[in-house]
Amino acid sequence: MNLILLRPDELAAAEAGSHRAVLADRRLQHLREVLRARAGDEVGVGVEGGAIGRATVVALDAHAAELQVRLSEPPPPAxxxxxxxxxxxxxxxxxxxxxxxxxxxxxxxxxxxxxxxxxxxxxxxxxxxxxxxxxxxxxxxxxxxxxxxxxxxxxxxxxxxxxxxxxxxxxxxxxxxxxxxxxxxxxxxxxxxxxxxxxxxxxxxxxxxxxxxxxxxxxxxxxxxxxxxxxxxxxxxxxx
Missing domain, CATH: 3.40.1280.10 (SPOUT methyltransferase, trefoil knot domain)
Known part of the structure; x- marks a missing residue:
C-alpha cells in the first residue's frame, strides 16, 4: 500500500487547509504492522475521486488511527x-x-x-x-x-x-x-x-x-x- 485511500465521508474539517480522518479497519493494521507508524510520522494519502497529499499521524493505538490530512496534488493521469x-x-x-x-x-x-x-x-x-x-x-x-x-x-x-x-x-x-x-x-x-x-x-x-x-x-x-x-x-x- 503506497497510499492510504480515504472515502470523502471519512474527512472532517480540521485546521485551515487540512482535514481529519479516523481509521479503524485494514488501513489501521497496515499503518501499525507494515509501516510501523507512530504519532508524528507522515504517510501518503488520497481521497477517492480527488487529490492526493500527505497526512500526519496524530494518534495511533490498537483501536484507531487519527490522521491530519493535507491534499495538494492531482492523481496521476489515466x-x-x-x-x-x-x-x-x-x-x-x-x-x-x-x-x-x-x-x-x-x-x-x-x-x-x-x-x-x-x-x-x-x-x-x-x-x-x-x-x-x-x-x-x-x-x-x-x-x-x-x-x-x-x-x-x-x-x-x-x-x-x-x-x-x-x-x-x-x-x-x-x-x-x-x-x-x-x-x-x-x-x-x-x-x-x-x-x-x-x-x-x-x-x-x-x-x-x-x-x-x-x-x-x-x-x-x-x-x-x-x-x-x-x-x-x-x-x-x-x-x-
Missing part, C-alpha cells in the same frame, strides 16, 4: 485504454483488476466467450464489494484515487460484439490480442483504445472471424502467456 476482458477464473480476475488499475485503466468490460465457464458469472469475485476491494488495492499501489468502472456482460459473445462492443470502442482504436496475429502489439501509446483479451485457451475460430470484421488483431510474440501476464504486457506497451 491510461486511455478500455480493457475488455473475457471473464477469467476468480483468482485471475482479482490479479487483473488490481494490476490493470495500478497501470491506469479506468474502464473494464467483462464479457462471455465460448471458453469462459458460465459459473464464473456467479462467483463471489463479481460481487460489488469484492470488485471494489480489488480496485482499491490497485489504486493504493499506484498512488491513484480515481476509481474505475466495471461492466459485466454475460450475454452470448455474438450479441456482445453486435450490441455492446460498438459503444465500448466508439472513437477508439479497437485491438484484439490473439496469438499468431500478423501485426505486433504497438510499443507506444496510440491514442484512445479499447483492448480485447480473450480467455485462457484463446478465442475460438468463429470468434476470431467475428472480431476480424471490426478490430485489429495484435500479437505479443511466440510465447503463450497467462491472462494476467498478457494484460500487464499489453498495457505496458500501450502506456506512455
Amino acid at each position: 491510461l486511455d485504454v478500455t480493457l475488455a476482458l473475457a471473464l477469467p477464473r476468480p483468482p485471475t480476475l482479482r490479479k487483473v483488476l488490481q494490476q490493470a488499475t495500478a497501470l491506469g485503466v479506468k474502464r473494464f468490460a467483462l464479457f462471455r466467450a465460448e471458453r469462459v465457464e458460465r459459473s464464473y458469472f456467479s462467483s463471489h469475485g463479481l460481487h460489488a464489494t469484492a470488485i471494489a476491494e480489488d480496485l482499491r488495492l490497485g489504486l493504493e499501489q499506484a498512488r491513484d484515487t480515481i476509481v474505475p468502472t466495471v461492466e459485466i456482460h454475460p450475454e452470448h459473445f455474438g450479441r456482445f460484439v453486435r450490441e455492446r462492443l460498438p459503444a465500448l470502442s466508439e472513437g477508439r482504436s479497437l485491438l484484439v490480442a490473439h496469438p499468431g496475429a500478423p501485426t505486433p502489439c504497438p510499443r507506444a501509446p496510440i491514442g484512445p483504445a479499447t483492448l480485447m483479451v480473450g480467455p485462457e485457451g484463446g478465442f475460438i475460430p468463429a470468434e476470431v472471424a467475428a472480431l476480424a470484421q471490426v478490430a485489429q488483431a495484435i500479437d505479443l510474440g511466440p510465447r503463450i502467456l497467462r491472462v494476467e501476464t498478457a494484460v500487464v504486457a499489453l498495457l505496458a506497451r500501450l502506456s506512455p
